[in-house]
Amino acid sequence: MKHYAAASFKARQSIGYLLKRAHGLLMERAEAAFENHDITFTQWVILLRLRDGLGNTAAELCRGVGHDSGALTRVLDQLEKRRLIERSRSKQDRRVVELSLTRQGHAMLESLIPLTVDKLNEAVGDFSAAEFREFLRLLEKLIATLEAPK
């Protein structure tokens, strides 16, 4: 089904614009919340994904967060330097570097969860339970379409 028509197309109704704006405003708040905490929001997200089992190698993580592997290497460098993660060469596949949270990394991650959850709740505070559920469903539906090959 075609929801947009070339003849009447306006910038403000584009989901591209709306997604960008919503994401941008949310990130602004997240980064502001993190700025006194000696860790970047980007870095923190990596810790979160490690904890949630969404990847324990660089390749898995960069597929997950949508960065390229070069960019991720540098984020991991910073996290390792701050002793928040550890890298160790895999014995099964020696190309792979296995990542794990250190005790400090775990502590850092946990300590900032309430802050993040708070910001998210602020953002969707006006949504009813039904609206929230529907919003997640539609976002996931959109993502599924965009992830499909063509």
Next chain:
Amino acid sequence: MKHYAAASFKARQSIGYLLKRAHGLLMERAEAAFENHDITFTQWVILLRLRDGLGNTAAELCRGVGHDSGALTRVLDQLEKRRLIERSRSKQDRRVVELSLTRQGHAMLESLIPLTVDKLNEAVGDFSAAEFREFLRLLEKLIATLEAPK
């Protein structure tokens, strides 16, 4: 209403993550579609906003697209160099530079609308009319909340 709780927080249900992913995938397609057309998607969006009256000065545009004024100056430089826009010092307020589309700028803009509309329709092709409407409504609701001062 609180939709997220610290104790059960998981990366994948975060609207931050979902918005980023959806926007990233969409931009990927948009930029790919533009890559043989001698204009950047970013540049094209500026042309679009000029046409739609969403700003005809640098300051208005950068508030609209969320860039800073330095970044926008450079985008405008590129557009001017390609003769797609013109700058002229305002007579009412001599700090202001008024922007306008040239004939070529208009043509460039128009010629690429179908491409963009196509990509957007692809993205939301699986949505019913009701789903699409609701998705826009919820996105706008979220943005309104995030734009509110605190």
Next chain:
DNA sequence: TGACAATAACTGCCTAGGCAGCTAATTTGC
């Protein structure tokens, strides 16, 4: 009016992240 704040546009500078290329290790196909 005259100082001072605010605003528009612009300029360097810096950083994050994308891309291409590299090496090492592994998998695949003949």
Next chain:
DNA sequence: GCAAATTAGCTGCCTAGGCAGTTATTGTCA
């Protein structure tokens, strides 16, 4: 069983965009 393709991680290089500072102009208010 070996050459070719693939994959993991990493490194330079480049660009886009954010930030801070500059200049010119306008608005404000004592």
